[in-house]
Amino acid sequence: MSKISKEELEIISVVVSEQESRRNFFKKTATYSMGALAVASVVAPVALSANEHVKANAEDDPNIMEEKSWATKWGRGVDESLYGLPSPYEHSVTRRLTPILASGNTRASIAVTPLQDLSGIIVPNGLFFNRNHGGTPTINPNEHRLMIHGLVEKPIVLTMEQLKRYPSVSRIHFLECPANGGPEWRGPQFNSIQFAKGFMSCAEWTGVYLKDIIKDLGLKPEAQWMLAEGNDSSHMGRTIPVDKVLDDVMVVWGQNGEALREEQGYPIRLVVPGWEANLCVKWLARLEFSSEPYYAKEETSKYTALKHTGKAIQHFYVNEVNSVITSPCPEKPWTDLKKGDMVEIEGLAWSGFGTITTVDVSFDGGKNWTVASLKGLVLEKAWTRFSIMHEYTGKPMLLSSRASDDAGHIQPSVKNERAAVGIEGVYHRNGIHTWEIDAKGEVTNVQILS
Numbered sequence: 411m412s413k414i415s416k417e418e419l420e421i422i423s424v425v426v427s428e429q430e431s432r433r434n435f436f437k438k439t440a441t442y443s444m445g446a447l448a449v450a451s452v453v454a455p456v457a458l459s460a461n462e463h464v465k466a467n468a469e470d471d472p473n474i475m476e477e478k479s480w481a482t483k484w485g486r487g488v489d490e491s492l493y494g495l496p497s498p499y500e501h502s503v504t505r506r507l508t509p510i511l512a513s514g515n516t517r518a519s520i521a522v523t524p525l526q527d528l529s530g531i532i533v534p535n536g537l538f539f540n541r542n543h544g545g546t547p548t549i550n551p552n553e554h555r556l557m558i559h560g561l562v563e564k565p566i567v568l569t570m571e572q573l574k575r576y577p578s579v580s581r582i583h584f585l586e587c588p589a590n591g592g593p594e595w596r597g598p599q600f601n602s603i604q605f606a607k608g609f610m611s612c613a614e615w616t617g618v619y620l621k622d623i624i625k626d627l628g629l630k631p632e633a634q635w636m637l638a639e640g641n642d643s644s645h646m647g648r649t650i651p652v653d654k655v656l657d658d659v660m661v662v663w664g665q666n667g668e669a670l671r672e673e674q675g676y677p678i679r680l681v682v683p684g685w686e687a688n689l690c691v692k693w694l695a696r697l698e699f700s701s702e703p704y705y706a707k708e709e710t711s712k713y714t715a716l717k718h719t720g721k722a723i724q725h726f727y728v729n730e731v732n733s734v735i736t737s738p739c740p741e742k743p744w745t746d747l748k749k750g751d752m753v754e755i756e757g758l759a760w761s762g763f764g765t766i767t768t769v770d771v772s773f774d775g776g777k778n779w780t781v782a783s784l785k786g787l788v789l790e791k792a793w794t795r796f797s798i799m800h801e802y803t804g805k806p807m808l809l810s811s812r813a814s815d816d817a818g819h820i821q822p823s824v825k826n827e828r829a830a831v832g833i834e835g836v837y838h839r840n841g842i843h844t845w846e847i848d849a850k851g852e853v854t855n856v857q858i859l860s
Contacts, residue, residue: 684762
């Protein structure tokens with residue numbers, strides 16, 4: 411039998427002492443928990459089952475009692491992955507796409523945001539929803555130019571360096587495709603929040619207010635409309651009223667603290683706060699002012715909202731007040747909950763008209779409503795988080811949310827929405843959204859008319 415050296419004996423003693431200290435910690439914790447629970451039971455008896463579960467299992471949990479391999483060896487140096495990457499354990503958190511939403515190929519398609527996996531109101535650049543009409547170009551910023559002409563006193567062509575000499579601003583705004591929720595126009599089509607409501611994201615945008623550039627150029631009195639045109643293969647173009655241009659439209663080069671990603675319009679794009687994202691032209695190359703709208707392809711053959719009569723409304727821009735519950739949802743069910751567990755119901759609300767003021771939650775499909783709390787930042791034309799705590803009973807429910815904004819708009823029922831825009835249109839659908847939760851905690855996308 412070999413002898414154990416003094417050094418090895420010290421190491422073994424340290425390991426044994428550490429394990430004993432962990433056992434002692436949980437013994438003390440268990441003793442303390444009994445007293446704490448006695449007090450807590452008067453205040454919050456519903457939390458007992460969860461606490462008892464932790465107390466009973468913590469001392470036996472190998473994930474606590476045993477040292478993990480990653481804590482016993484060197485980690486990677488700071489010279490690896492100089493552009494940071496997500497953990498490999500987050501591999502399933504990605505944008506997603508489906509042929510149903512493509513126009514024949516992925517160059518004219520959309521990749522949607524995983525709302526179910528997000529925190530806060532800022533969407534990481536790698537998960538920001540992406541809509542293309544002719545594929546993503548790779549543009550050399552040193553060769554890119556922005557031309558501003560038409561009914562302006564001093565037409566100009568700006569390089570990127572010249573553009574960035576204007577005073578910059580940073581603002582948090584959501585971008586929403588007008589077809590967000592569009593697949594639901596006749597009824598639920600996707601049992602997924604990502605595909606039902608993921609045609610939107612929210613970010614901090616950095617650039618220059620377009621009005622600050624125009625101030626130097628001078629608009630002619632007859633200028634009432636502006637055409638924004640991109641430099642991708644589709645030469646995407648949209649018309650925007652001058653009143654909006656002179657309000658809060660931005661030419662941006664930054665997103666969430668870094669340069670725009672290529673799929674988000676690098677090197678520059680428009681951001682038209684609160685209005686449909688199709689107006690936020692990417693790979694921006696030209697701005698032309700005129701006395702009349704241009705009736706571009708994307709505002710005649712597409713992106714025209716319908717009335718209940720079936721006739722189209724042109725120049726219909728604002729994204730209406732809207733909301734959706736993100737937890738629970740089909741991707742994040744309640745199948746692991748037990749009766750008596752407390753759980754947070756959480757969601758997102760937004761409005762192109764202004765700022766969210768209230769969000770109500772219903773557990774019975776809209777018969778009764780409870781006011782939820784607004785969480786974190788509450789900003790104009792930005793996502794707003796809301797939540798409400800709920801004691802899980804295991805009973806089936808119909809879970810809905812209804813948002814209001816400071817312009818006086820209230821999210822309508824599906825019945826009232828259809829009365830205004832009919833049943834055939836895929837754009838500007840903001841009817842109250844509902845999840846059905848069964849006795850097992852499974853979540854299904856349903857639609858309640860009124």
